[in-house]
Amino acid sequence: MANTKEVRKQIASIKSTQKITSAMEMVAASKMKxxxxxxxxxxxxxxxxxxxxxxxxxxxxxHSHPFYEDRTVKKACFIVVSTDKGLCxxxxxxxxxxxxxxxxxxxxNGIDSSFALIGLKxxxxxxxVGGEVVATADKLGDQPNPExxxxxxxxxxxxxxxxxxxxxxxxxxxxxxxxxxxxxITQLIPLPAIEDENLVNTHWDYIYEPxxxxxxxxxxxxxxxxxxxxxxxENNACEQAAKMIAMKNASENAGDLIKELELLYNNVRxxxxxxxxxxxxxxxxxx
Amino acid sequence: MSEIKVSVVSSNEEIYSGEAKMVYATGSLGELGIAPGHTxxxxxxxxxxxxxxxxxxxxxxxxxxxxxEIQPNEVTFLADTAERADSLDEAEAIKAQELAxxxxxxxxxxxxFTKAAAQLAEAAAxxxxxxxxxxxx
Numbered sequence: 001m002a003n004t005k006e007v008r009k010q011i012a013s014i015k016s017t018q019k020i021t022s023a024m025e026m027v028a029a030s031k032m033k034x035x036x037x038x039x040x041x042x043x044x045x046x047x048x049x050x051x052x053x054x055x056x057x058x059x060x061x062x063h064s065h066p067f068y069e070d071r072t073v074k075k076a077c078f079i080v081v082s083t084d085k086g087l088c089x090x091x092x093x094x095x096x097x098x099x100x101x102x103x104x105x106x107x108x109n110g111i112d113s114s115f116a117l118i119g120l121k122x123x124x125x126x127x128x129v130g131g132e133v134v135a136t137a138d139k140l141g142d143q144p145n146p147e148x149x150x151x152x153x154x155x156x157x158x159x160x161x162x163x164x165x166x167x168x169x170x171x172x173x174x175x176x177x178x179x180x181x182x183x184x185i186t187q188l189i190p191l192p193a194i195e196d197e198n199l200v201n202t203h204w205d206y207i208y209e210p211x212x213x214x215x216x217x218x219x220x221x222x223x224x225x226x227x228x229x230x231x232x233x234e235n236n237a238c239e240q241a242a243k244m245i246a247m248k249n250a251s252e253n254a255g256d257l258i259k260e261l262e263l264l265y266n267n268v269r270x271x272x273x274x275x276x277x278x279x280x281x282x283x284x285x286x287x
Numbered sequence: 288m289s290e291i292k293v294s295v296v297s298s299n300e301e302i303y304s305g306e307a308k309m310v311y312a313t314g315s316l317g318e319l320g321i322a323p324g325h326t327x328x329x330x331x332x333x334x335x336x337x338x339x340x341x342x343x344x345x346x347x348x349x350x351x352x353x354x355x356e357i358q359p360n361e362v363t364f365l366a367d368t369a370e371r372a373d374s375l376d377e378a379e380a381i382k383a384q385e386l387a388x389x390x391x392x393x394x395x396x397x398x399x400f401t402k403a404a405a406q407l408a409e410a411a412a413x414x415x416x417x418x419x420x421x422x423x424x
Contacts, residue, residue, distance in 0.1 A: 041301075218354070
């Protein structure tokens with residue numbers, strides 16, 4: 001049987017771990033509020049730009065942009081949004097799993113995959129799994145700056161422009177609520193033509209100032225940047241929520257463990273006392 | 288149709304959403320006056336003031352570039368950054384203008400010429416917005 005000193009040491013070490021996890025839980029809880037606010041303030045812009053894009057899709061434009069083109073797909077690019085830090089449960093790994101499954105499915109259809117990675121966790125994962133990485137962006141912090149993502153977006157869009165990549169997917173976690181985060185893969189290019197029903201029956205087109213090509217290129221690039229930024233911000237909110245839940249569970253588990261060990265400690269102590277007593281009694285009888 | 292729906296959004300907030308009788312803005316090819324029933328138009332947004340005539344008087348915003356989408360009953364401003372003109376600080380704007388001018392004249396320095404020119408244009412547009420707003424008061 002273990003001796004009392006050992007058990008006591010174990011209890012102390014678990015208690016200090018519990019202190020750390022409960023502190024991290026509180027930090028995550030306070031950060032979660034801020035990241036959720038950030039996610040909310042970005043919403044009106046992405047909703048509006050989505051509306052405009054759907055208007056463009058319904059217009060009978062004389063100019064068709066390459067982002068709407070359906071090419072025969074030889075290569076796909078995944079933009080993967082992950083966290084920089086770990087300790088957030090299965091958040092990242094669930095997302096990576098769904099991406100790897102999708103890439104494997106593409107492979108059987110003869111489509112190659114490449115990856116553009118946001119966040120250190122994605123870099124680490126795809127380094128060990130293997131896969132062609134075209135761009136990375138990490139250490140964006142809790143308040144990501146849209147400018148930090150422009151480089152990565154440009155690399156991917158240039159690949160698409162040069163016909164090196166035919167389809168682009170955005171992979172990130174959707175924030176459903178604090179308990180649930182949903183890994184999702186959405187298609188960015190070719191842009192799914194979301195049509196506005198109110199406008200679909202009439203034949204109309206915009207007046208473009210200046211040229212349609214230039215304007216659409218700018219606007220669609222902006223749209224894709226906005227989608228990626230929104231995904232990063234949303235993933236941040238997911239990270240803090242997942243971290244809070246993970247740390248809460250860890251603290252609870254530590255509590256259970258401490259309870260069990262305390263029981264063991266009392267048993268061991270009682271056994272030691274009983275043994276000592278019986279030794280004394282035995283000794284006295286012998287004299 | 289005497290009113291047109293207007294929304295001004297920037298990447299980090301919704302600045303304005305409501306109705307207006309007339310909208311004035313600076314497009315990339317010049318000034319625009321937008322009345323209800325305007326033909327569909329898509330254009331760039333130049334740094335400068337966006338002025339709305341509403342039921343309850345006038346509203347002015349400052350936008351630093353982006354896009355304008357016009358539908359007969361709706362105008363959408365997708366601004367890179369936008370702020371209410373009331374919250375613009377003239378001293379700040381003048382300081383930014385001076386800085387940009389200095390950077391422009393200081394050509395040897397290791398800097399991006401086009402970026403400085405853009406900064407200067409933005410600062411100048413900011414000051415113009417403030418002055419216009421003053422005159423109207």
